[in-house]
Amino acid sequence: MEATISAARGSANVREKRVRRFKALLFAVCLLPIVREAWLVVSGAEVNPIEFVIRSTGLWALVWLWAALFISPLKKLTGWGSLLRFRRELGLFSFFYACLHLVCYLWLDKFFDWADVFKDVIGRPFITIGTVAVVLMLPLAVTSTDGWVRRLKRNWSRLHWLVYPAAVLSVWHYFLEVKRDTTQPWIYAVVLGLLLGWRVYERGIRPWLARRMSPVR
Template identity: 50%
Template sequence: MKAILILIGIIPLIRLFVLGYQDALSANPIEFITRSTGTWALVFLCLTLAISPLRKYTGWSELLRYRRTLGLFVFFYASLHFMIWFYLDHNLNLSEMWSDVLKRPFITMGFIAFMALWPLALTSNQWAVRLLKRNWSKLHKLIYLIAILVILHYFWHKSGKNDYQEVFIYSAVLVTLLLMRVKRS
């Protein structure tokens, strides 16, 4: 089942390659690729956060086996999102990138969220679980802050275009998932 999940997880990337090969990435391919990878990072974030509530309400404990894989797809697509922005928008120019991070709040939020994903991705293995013990669980609670930062990133990005429909949908999903955890505690 995990192999099927991995195959499903790379379908969005394969789709981007196919669209690129067909020269069908829209009039602004850089923007299309950047937004697509960001959207898929957000989708996988929602799916990752949905695992515990789904397990609780369905009793299907098997779901927990897939949370790590889904979480790593969050990091994978967020990394692609960042690298495309850094490489294609800023030509790997660090000073230009930092200027953008410091100047635009939506970039700032996205950057902080991406940096906060690193320790989660690096400790998403059994060795780190054994090494960190109870601190591993505390560290991985950082995902809730990341979810809030991602929504702020997305909201401020869309606010420049007065386009809030998708933001409200993802916000509602994430707020619901976060409230389910608060209620559970």
């Protein structure tokens, strides 16, 4: 009995070390876009570095948000429950890049001219929509800790459904921002549609079908 318990503990420790290594690798991978952007700007490879930095930080915010949304389907497909432990890190990096995107716009484009910023937020729909998306992500980032999960209990899951309107608004913001070639925004929109469809199926349609098909007792 003791040998079995000891073996189980040893196996759990191995899995925990493996997860930590993957999380450290993921952390490094998520920071690579910043290194790449800094290199391209410093080397003079970009003709319009301000526009490049603003756009690329926004794009990477989308990439990491979509990666976080993919975790649940991947966990369902693979059965690897530890995947859920990477979702928080991806979500936080998405918020981090969204904040960088916002700060770069305020600093590099508007030079913190708050009157001009206010005019943009009120008068330019894609700025308004992008700002609302970042605001919706804020409570998700703040309540991402284990302590908040314990405090909010079931309400934590309900609160974190805000990720879906934030994702929809982010794609809408992207569509309005690019104006001409909307190929990339459409790719993100289609992928988001598939992810939302999977959520609706898993949370609504599948349980309903299970109840309908269960034998009457």
